[in-house]
Amino acid sequence: MEMDQTDKQLLHLLQSDAKQTTKELAVQLGMSNTAVYERVRKLEREGIIKGYTAIVDREKVNRSFVVFCNIRLTQHTRENVREFEEEVAGLTEVQECYHVSGDYDYILKVHVANMEDYRNFMVTKLTDLKHIGNTHSIFMIGEVKHSTVIGIDRS
């Protein structure tokens, strides 16, 4: 799809605050209500906007203990990979999971309340997964930046 500068601005605005009304967006973009409305619809229809979500304060819901858990599999057969990925996706503590290059195969971003819960997660859930070889945990000391906005200048 062809996205012009207005679409990019619109995406930026909606990523910053999705609860803005069409009218508010229209003022900021210097267009009419309807024009903006149709552009938003198009972005949704084409799947460029995949959905809308509420941003929850991790501290306030007691999930501020964040760990990057690096995992190596024992063997990389197609079946092992499939099984591992399926199981890991089902764990609620695992916020994100990426297949990566380098020393380890996967990086998991795990959100729990505290070290005790992380220990429980490791002992009762992670080690239950099949095909797990080595793991290496990196603990988050502080969050410097976590943007909900993907920069979309130059296409």
Add this chain to the structure above:
Amino acid sequence: MEMDQTDKQLLHLLQSDAKQTTKELAVQLGMSNTAVYERVRKLEREGIIKGYTAIVDREKVNRSFVVFCNIRLTQHTRENVREFEEEVAGLTEVQECYHVSGDYDYILKVHVANMEDYRNFMVTKLTDLKHIGNTHSIFMIGEVKHSTVIGIDRS
């Protein structure tokens, strides 16, 4: 703040789809319109819900090349840390930045279009930052899970 089971369910629903009407939420929770309305307001007022955002498809806006960039600082004086964190927060390619334990001081999650853009980012932006010692890039091969929902069972 005291959050009961209903609040947690409500947060889950709003994280899954923030565009649901109060009425739709009320049906799913088995309560009245007003009750849900006031709970949402309370969650917003208390900052448990920090805001609402549109979820943009990275592939479709040409930002599917994701790299975890590990960074070590040369010296960890208070001033160096402050300067580094301030500068890195200003880079649009840096989606997330965490201060972490382990071999490296920081993990950056960088979103660009392709390897060429990543090279440009490294050469023209990252190495311009002060106090940077060593860096180590881990490339994302595949995204297994990226949840917008923080699991909030047991408080």
Add this chain to the structure above:
DNA sequence: GCTGAAAGTAAGTTTCG
């Protein structure tokens, strides 16, 4: 693809049980 106006619908407030 844009504008402006009109019709339809939902949000938000208030009052009462």
Add this chain to the structure above:
DNA sequence: CGAAACTTACTTTCAGC
């Protein structure tokens, strides 16, 4: 906490450019 009536505001459609 829930129901109903009410006010306001936004969404969605349409004719016309």
